[in-house]
Amino acid sequence: MTIYYLPTHEYIKVDGENGYIGISEYAAKALGAVTYVDMPEEGDELTAGEEFGAVESRKAASDLFSPVSGEVLEVNEELADDPRLINNAPLDAWIVKVKISDPSELDKLMDEAAYADFCATQH
Amino acid sequence: MNAHRYLPHTPEDIDRMLAHCGAASLDDLYADVLTQLRMKQPYALPDAMSEPELDRYFAALAAQNRPMTIFAGAGAYWHYTPAAIPAILSRSEFATAYTPYQPEISQGTLQYIFEYQSMMCSLTGMDVSNASMYDGFTATAEAMIMAVAAARRRNRVLVSAALNPALVDVLRTYAKGPGIIVDTVDAPGGVTSPVAVAEGLKAEDVAAVIVASPNFYGIVEDFTGLADMCHASKALLVMNCHASTLGVLRSPGEWGADIACGEAQSLGMPLNYGGPYLGYLCCTKALMRKMPGRIVGATKDAQGRRSFVLTLQAREQHIRRQKATSNICSNQGMMTLHAAMYLSLMGAKGLEKVNRLSADAAHALAGKLADTGKMTLRYPQAPFLNEFVMDVKAPLTADAVLDALARENILGGVRLSDSSLLIAATEMCSPADIDRYVSIVKSL
Amino acid sequence: MNNKLYQPLIFELSHSGRRGDGLPDYNYGSAGAALPSALLRSRAPELPETDEPTVVRHYTNSSNNNFGVDTGFYPLGSCTMKYNPKVNEAMVGRAGVSDLHPAQPAATVQGALRIYRTLEKYLAEVGGMAEFTLNPFAGAHGEYTGLMVIRAYHESRGDEARRKVIVPDSAHGTNPASAAMAGYDIVEVRSLPDGTVDVSDLRGKLDSSIAAVMMTNPNTVGMFERNIPEIAEAVHAAGALLYYDGANLNPLLGVARPGDMGFDVMHINLHKTFSTPHGGGGPGAGPVGVRAGLEKFLPDPRVVEKADGSLDVEFGETAFGRISSWLGNFTVYIKALAYILTLGAENLAKVGPLATLNANYVMNSLKDLFELPIPGPCKHEFVFDGLRDKSTGVTTLNVAKALLDYGFHAPTIYFPLLFHESLMIEPTETESPETLDAFIAVMRRIAEDASNDPDKVKNAPYSTPISHPDEDEAALSPVIKYADLCSSTD
CATH class of the missing domain: 3.90.1150.10 (Aspartate Aminotransferase, domain 1)
Structure with missing residues (x-):
């Protein structure tokens, strides 16, 4: 699956028409132990660049922005029981699965190499 | 400069400390405050009073009050205030502490807040209580805002006409900021009309229905079917009750409410010409993360000892800033201690x-x-x-x-x-x- | 304080059949309320059953695990933890308000109303404002109230396009949160390296969409915003109002007044500047002052003077609304008034300079060992960015916890957000030089330990009732009431 990133550190792994959205390894590390994930509901419509939830650690809260527009097909219920899965393996611990409504939106995102460069400029 | 009993510095202290700072005078420390901004004349305030003079001053004011x-x-x-309560409230270990940011040296405060939360959950029949709000009106206003925040994209609340009109005024004030539409539901015969609620819910953008029992007229309302009606329309049910009456009346939890809130002054708090009182705010577990205010939780320390800490802080203004549900950053600490003691003594x-x-x-x-x-x-x-x-x-x-x-x-x-x-x-x-x-x- | 943990909760001292109430056994000769069972609880609430000595001992022992201003030095930056005078508390009893119902006729509460009105006037004098309301319950509540006054002002002029409030990036978290509650979008303005507001950034953001600019002065890094006249002029030229967050008013006592600096609206935290106790979180009070011309927008109800010199409670037609049940946290006003009267004009004017002296003294005594990102002189408080020696791995959190072992409260940590390792110290004017010297000695010792034996500092505290509570676990699986505690398994 191809993976793309937003500068706000969300990723989307593209699987055909669908995508899995989560937060990057860099973000998970910066946030510390995740204690809660505020997730949308199945059937909600996400809009590219807009907020759709939040990830909380004990002393921080980080809003989640959607890399693409589309309908939420599934939310990762495992995270409700154990949000620390995000720290253990952020790329496996996707938060929502969406149906990508406009694949051209992916062109505006960073690919893996661009994102790695971007993270290197952050402190 | 003579020392005052609240201001320990002698002139020698001041000179020594100024020298240490490399300043010639206290004025030097304000060199960055432009002369044009400096006070040109002394405060137009009275001269200092001694303790006997102060006592006489307040006694004279007391003579202009007439207890009835x-x-x-x-x-x-x-209601009567058990004498044990003011005795404990005067303990400065409690009274002169700040919000319990350092749990290692604040177990006293954290413990009584935890006890208070437990008691309020039991009284209201709800899963979660916060560490308290300013008063019953602001607690209800926060409940309204919280319900709208939880509902996503629903921006209307139905408010029973049997609510205290002053409370409705406060709700209307707080509704202005977030642009919440406040609709009144009729209360013919002094009780909230279920037909009117059903009618109001047809608007389809109702986030919450706010009712009270006992209501403003003192009437204990029958809310049979109300929670189901609200939930069928995806609206939350918010119930406002005077805390003391929850000792006997069917609790918000038993009625199926999602948020319980109100004034807890009735737990033996002195009238004090209107304050300080105590607002309580409780909710279901599903809404816990949308709740404003402080929350105390139990955990263990490194040696396995049961310990209490402020928790779920990611909800709060110091982390979320403008995205927090509320700006509140305090609780009514001493009043929650009062409530916990009152409920312990009364049982x-x-x-x-x-x-x-x-x-x-x-x-x-x-x-x-x-x-x-x-x-x-x-x-x-x-x-x-x-x-x-x-x-x-x-x-x-x-x-x-x-x-x-x-x-x-x-x-x-x-x-x-x-x-x-x-x-x-x-x-x-x-x-x-x-x-x-x-x-x-x-x-x- | 007692460093041995007092463990039990009141529920664990409950014993069936014990009673602690002192209720009368009146017989009113009536049948009472015959409520249908559908309106009654199905079972009694789960409350402790305890006798009075048990309750009193429980809370006395529990209080011994608490640290307050009366226990020791409390240099919590931004919180102004000054001494809370005992005569203030005594005057609450003296003023004869405990049995006054807020709905009593004005003629029967003239003493109470006089207290309210007198304090309003004194605060107006200190703030350089025309009028005050005492109704707001807390600083954050005051901010909200002040912003709603500003909103009402713009609306009264038909100027409803002003939808934004400018807040510095160094502001208290309540500022943006309060503005959001009042319905405004937030625009952040940058700070310069010296911690003050970047005026050119501010100018660029001022336009007809701005309702207000919120500032605290001195700001949260303890620096005086020296460009305030220029800022006030620019804000007013843009048609916006300037809001003063009074959290940091203490160093200005006797020196300057917000009203004279061009601020239009302000709040004061009585539990900071005016010595009323913080009470483990409250009750406090956040009175709001306004310059002439804005009085009419203050919230209901108002205490007003009648032609015959008596006082009354009134509701105005131009007030922005109502924010409280009654007239706010009344007993807090008595304490603040007692404080002002005890100090008097002359001593009140010493408060600011002595608070500033204490802060500068501590800062100068520690800046060789702690990183001072913004050189002084500071005002009432200052911020270190952790230890100067960054090689040890000892963090601000470690330093804060180490202080607890020496009988000092920790400073404010990780605020303001401008620095990674913020350690914000506010000594207040009521601390003697001996106390400050003792604190300085301990801070130096901790810095020394950090270099010689970093683990010693990292593992602190050692002597407190509890140590290193697992706060992640608390947030992950919240246990927030006794019933949860009983049902949770280890």
Whole structure:
């Protein structure tokens, strides 16, 4: 699956028409132990660049922005029981699965190499 | 510069400290404050008072206050304060502490807040309580905002007309910022109309329905079916109750409410001319992360000892800033301690008894006032506990009744209109007080 | 304080059949309320059953695990933890308000209303404002109230396009949160390296969409915003109002007044500047002052003077609304008034300079060992960015916890957000030089330990009732009431 990133550190792994959205390894590390994930509901419509939830650690809260527009097909219920899965393996611990409504939106995102460069400029 | 008892510095101290800072004078430390901004003349305030002078000053003010025998409620109830409570509240280990940011040296505060949360959950029948809000009105306003935040894209609340009108004023104020639409639901006969609620819910953008019991008129409302009706329309049910009455009345949790909120002054807090009181806010587990205010949780320390800490702070303004549900960053610490102590001393049985005494007093008064032939009970069919509305028969007026009682140092109630009074009674009103009230009305 | 943990909760001292109430056994001769069972609880609430000595001992022992201003030095930056005078508390009893019902006729509460009105006037004098309301319950509540006054002002002029409030990036978290509650979008303005507001950034953001600019002065890094006249002029030229967050008013006592600096609306935290106790979180009070011309928008109810010199409670037609049940946290006003009267004009004017002296003294005594990102002189408080020696791995959190072992409260940590390792110290004017010297000695010792034996500092505290509570676990699986505690398994 191809993976793309937003500068706000969300990723989307593209699987055909669908995508899995989560937060990057860099973000998970910066946030510390995740204690809660505020997730949308199945059937909600996400809009590219807009907020759709939040990830909380004990002393921080980080809003989640959607890399693409589309309908939420599934939310990762495992995270409700154990949000620390995000720290253990952020790329496996996707938060929502969406149906990508406009694949051209992916062109505006960073690919893996661009994102790695971007993270290197952050402190 | 002479030292004052709150200001320990001697002139020598000041000189030594200034020298250490490389400053020639205290003024030097304010070199960055432009001369044009500096005070040009001393404060136009009185000279310092000694303790005896201060005592005399406040005693003179006290002489201009007239304590009365109180038959008024409208949200503030005259219950007795167990003497043990002010004794503990005066302990400066509690009183002079800040919000418990350092749990290692704040277990005292954290413990009583945890106890308070536990007791409020039990009283309201809800899963979660926060560490308290300023008062019952702001707690209800926060409940409204919280419900709208939880509902996503729903921006209307239905408010029962049987709510305290002053509370509705506060709700309307708080609704302005987030642009919440506040619709009033009729309360014919003094109780919230289920038909009107159903009608209101048709708007399809209703985030919450806000009701009270006992309501402003003292009536204990029957909310059978209300929670289902709200939930079927994806609206939350918010219930406002005076905390003391929850000792006997069916709890918000039992009615199926999602948020319980209100004033806890009735837990024996002194009237103090309106404050400080205590707002409580409780909710279901599903809404826990949308709750404003502090929350204390239990955990363990490195040695496995049970410890209490402030928790779920990611909800709060110091982390979320403008995206927090609320700007609140305090709690009514000493008042929550008061509530925890009061509920410990009263227990379920004491709480039941204070409600029974208050209800007995109120019903005795209502009956005797009706017997005078000068007043009638406004809602004779409606069940009430310790507060009720009387209509005054012409030519007698509500003001004439209140004035006559005030001359005898009795606060006869709260004036609702030219011809109606909202009257409350508590265990502080003795049978003789009630007879005095009635005989004055009889004489009019 | 007692460093041995007092463990039990009141629920664990409950014993069936014990009673602690002192209720009368009146017989009113009435049938009482005959409520249908559908309206009654199905079972009694789960409350402790305890006798009075047990309750009193429980809370006394529990209080011994608490640290307050009366226990020791409390240099919590931004919180102004000054001494809370005992005579203030005594005057609450003296003023005869405990049994006054807020709905009593004005004629029967003239003393109470006089207290309210007198304090309003004194605060107006200190703030350089025309009028005050005492109704707001807390600083954040005051901010909200002040912003709603500003909103009402713009609306009264038909100027409803102003939808934004400018807040510095160094502001207290309540500023943006309060503005959001009042319905505004937030625009952040940058700070310069010296911690003050970047005026050119501010100018660029001022336009007809801005309702207000919120500032605290001195700001949260303890620096005086020296460009305030220029800022006030620019804000007013843009048609916006300037809001003063009074959290940091203490150092200005006797020196300057917000009203004279061009601020239009302000709040004061009585529990900071005016010595009323913080009470583990409250009750406090956040009175709001306004310059002439804005009085009419203050919230209901108002205490007003009648022609005959008596006082009354009134509701105005132009007030923005109502924010409280009654007239706010009344007993807090008595304490603040007692404080002002005890100090008097002359001593009140010493408060600011002495608070500033204490802060500069501590700062100068520690800046060789702690990183001072913004050189002084500071005002009432200052911020270190952790230890100067960054090689040890000892963090601000470690330093804060180490202080607890020496009988000092920790400073404010990780605020302001401008620095990674913020350690914000506010000594207040009521601390003697001896106390400051003792604190300085301990801070130096901790810095020394950090270099010689970093683990010693990292593992602190050692002597407190509890140590290193697992806060992640608390947030992950919240246990927030006794019933949860009983049902949770280890």
